[in-house]
Amino acid sequence: MNIDAFPQLEIVPVKGPLKGRVVLPGSKSLTNRAFLVAALAKGDSRLSGVLSSDDTVYMAAALRDMGVGIDNEDETTLTVRSTGKLKAPAKPLFLGNAGTATRFLTAAVALADGEVVVDGDEHMRKRPIGPLVEALTRLGVEVSAPTGCPPVTVHAKGGFSGDVVEIDANLSSQYVSALLILAACGEKPVEVRLRGDQAIGGRGYIDLTTRCMEAFGAKVSMPQAGVWRVEPTGYVAADYLVEPDASSCTYLWAAEVLTGGEITFQMDTTALTQPDAKSRDVIMTWPNMPAVIDGSQMQDAVPTLAVLAAFNKTPVRFVGIANLRVKECDRVSALSQGLNAIRDGLAHEEGDDLIVHADPALIGAMTKAVIDTHNDHRIAMCFALAGLMMSGVVIDNPKCVSKTFPGYWDVLESLGVELKHPA
Template sequence: MHINDYPQLEINPVSGPLTGQVILPGSKSLTNRALLIAALAAGESRLNGVLSSDDTLYMAAALREMGVEITNHDATTLMVRASGKLKAPDKPLFLGNAGTATRFLTAAVVLADGEVVVDGDEHMRKRPILPLVKALQSLGIDVSAPTGCPPVTVKGTGRFDGQVVEVDANLSSQYVSALLILAACGTHPVEVRLKGTGIGARGYIDLTLGAMQAFGAQVSTPSEGVWRVEPTGYSAATYDVEPDASACTYLWAAEVLTGGDITYQMDTSALTQPDAASRDLIRAFPNMPAVIDGSQIQDSIPTLAVLAAFNNNPVRFVGIANLRVKECDRTAALSQGLNRILEGLAHEDGDDLIVHSDPALKGQTLPAVIDTFNDHRIAMSFALAGLMIHGIVIDNPACVSKTFPEYWNVLSSLGVSFKGTD
């Protein structure tokens, strides 16, 4: 039976440093940006180093349903052939719990001529999208989401004429990115303006702008929190997707926990995604800072929180309110999981998470079944605890397929062993 096929997976603690070479998966964030932008570009684009995971497969499937031809040149290279226009699909677009794909497509399907329903699974139907819906409505677009979450119904006309849009990005920077990608396909220049000062993970907007510009978009920033996008459309291009920094955090943490030495296909200090900033925090272990602001490294927080359990001193995570509206309430899931390992190991203080830290956890037997809440990042981060503690069982290990399908195999290649339960 394949590792991912087991309903539960017990991690066997390691007896020495983890060493070996790992080929990191491509960035989910960049793969989905490149897929969508290439689909809006007339001609044939080549995407190198892409990630093949649940989230990116949902995006690709939705684009195919709207008339885009996407083929595999090899395992990590996609060819995207598009007319520059989208056609209304014959049925609702189902995107699972892929937040990036859902939000980006909610804006992009404005360019389809006809009604498009953007939907997801029961988890996605609890994730807010109303700020993006309101922003699109202000552009004169007929869009509705009665619950404030998917499903979203968009009545597209193949174009839009609005020129100024404000968006509240306090819950997610993806709302801004969705509007920026759409804006290049307008009939006039479009100003995307940030409403207020709050924004989740601002660095991801830089990733969006870089991907847009690689396909010919022209964007300027007349003032802080304002982006002016010219109506250039997009041109087919060759685009290289860099390895996934969020995935890399688990391996960086495994290195410092075990005293290991893992090599990668590139110098990971050169990664440009926001979560790359967590590298220095991880390298500070076992003397991580007493307070860590997670506002710009949100996807790294599960990794850092589990690592903090073994730190010399307690760590308070602040700026993480948005973790409550991810694939699950990650703050609650982290607190619950850590307390299953040892009662009192963590607690929530408002939207902050405090991990009380106990270096003596290493080598102990503390049986705990970790509820992953079907969240890939909860599963992958708590596997780190299993490297040090006997009895850590990950429920639903297959959920890692959302962004890192080979995660368990990668750990196995480094010397980690498992016990699967049927």
């Protein structure tokens, strides 16, 4: 389907179980980690299973602007050719609303020589980066972000001088990952420490980072909780397989349970190592989901779970989701708004918690809900699930799924879902 021709898309309720085989896109999180680490490794690295989406295209373009060669073999396989050094680009690095690429490159460009500006679109310019800027400053990097959000200007001098850095990671685990990737390129061991006694929400994503680093020769240890020690190994070129995207898989797992369907994938998805893979066990409890769900360790799966909860037998409270307020949009608010568009009073916010007042009677019901996606791919994809179960669900700006899952609507159609332009 040519989504560009559809400013809005209506989901037609399904008449039976969704069945079929789906080839999942590669993980955005792992693709962008592998891109950057391979770019910091001297030699040729072959990456397979990579995702081609808005976020990864921005990362690849930025690396090319800094002298890294990236040659595509096919849609999911490419070679990264690098001297192990980054060159200061001739123009600002524009990264759209790609949070991973923006945070990671803000740290990595310290290894270049000259001024580097890291910038994004109007949405990215509202996403906080101050804690990372503060941490880089303590490592001796000359960096500034006057608004506390991008654009960030780095006066790079080919490296950094510090060996211990403390980071406030309450807003994003990506700050920690950015520092860890940079740290392996130092001249001496570096310790990255969480500030205070923080229980970091995205810990699973930090584990993804360290495993990716280690695949390219880095040595990372945890001498104690909240402290990572990175040896000054640099990186070596390697072949790396990007596993399928667990966050994308959540929509299909949910579609299975909602419709009583059976969807197969190119691998056993229970073997996925990404944090959102943990959500599968929760999804499979529907329609008897837990009364309280802690989303701190599976943040990108929360939108899927929240829409699933709308059709649950009993209400569900989502906790540990404050970080969702500083994603591509304020997802806590966007979810509440979308659910209430389906039925007034279906959800409400309580502090940073989201309470979904489940109503199984919605299955087979009618609504006139136009879902404001806030240009957020996850809001668009999760509310499509509601359209499987009830008529009248319209997704505004459906093409925003291109950020991480460009083929999402095609996949739904391949499983038998009818999509139409609303009357």
